[in-house]
Amino acid sequence: MFPELRSRLRRSRRFSAVELCLWVACVLTAAGGVIALVAPAGGTNRLSGVALPFAVGAAAQAANALTQRRSGWFSGLLYAAAGLAILYGVILALSLPLRLTVEGVCEPAPAPCPLGFDLPITPGESLGVYAAVICGALSLLFDSVAAELRFRPRRPRRPDPGDPEKPL
Numbered sequence: 001m002f003p004e005l006r007s008r009l010r011r012s013r014r015f016s017a018v019e020l021c022l023w024v025a026c027v028l029t030a031a032g033g034v035i036a037l038v039a040p041a042g043g044t045n046r047l048s049g050v051a052l053p054f055a056v057g058a059a060a061q062a063a064n065a066l067t068q069r070r071s072g073w074f075s076g077l078l079y080a081a082a083g084l085a086i087l088y089g090v091i092l093a094l095s096l097p098l099r100l101t102v103e104g105v106c107e108p109a110p111a112p113c114p115l116g117f118d119l120p121i122t123p124g125e126s127l128g129v130y131a132a133v134i135c136g137a138l139s140l141l142f143d144s145v146a147a148e149l150r151f152r153p154r155r156p157r158r159p160d161p162g163d164p165e166k167p168l
Contacts (some may be wrong), residue, residue: 021146025139029058031130032135040124047063047128093132
């Protein structure tokens with residue numbers, strides 16, 4: 001009945017490119033943290049510490065997506081907090097295989113485990129490391145794209161020289 005009103009309502013429900021990138025990054029961060037927490041289920045879970053930095057990063061990205069039109073400084077602080085938290089989580093996930101390589105692992109089950117050695121990495125923990133690193137890297141990519149779109153310099157609009165309706 002009112003096509004102009006209907007078109008304005010449709011436009012207001014759409015996300016901007018910045019908000020879409022932030023929500024995708026938030027979902028990827030949360031998924032990486034949950035997979036790192038749940039994948040090693042049934043055995044030892046040395047990746048549980050990855051979930052907290054990923055949760056902080058996802059919360060910062062969600063807050064940034066919800067308040068992204070408010071202030072440039074606040075938005076920049078949220079981008080930095082999310083990026084640092086996700087990077088810390090990825091480094092924490094990568095430290096497990098590195099630590100096991102440097103320190104060494106125990107022999108298989110019947111042999112006693114000497115002091116200072118740890119159990120070998122399980123397939124669940126390996127899946128958790130892969131998921132945390134891949135989801136964290138993709139999340140950092142989407143977060144940096146959103147920051148680039150948010151803080152790109154605006155070009156002043158100049159009239160086209162060949163335009164017959166240029167102002168005097």
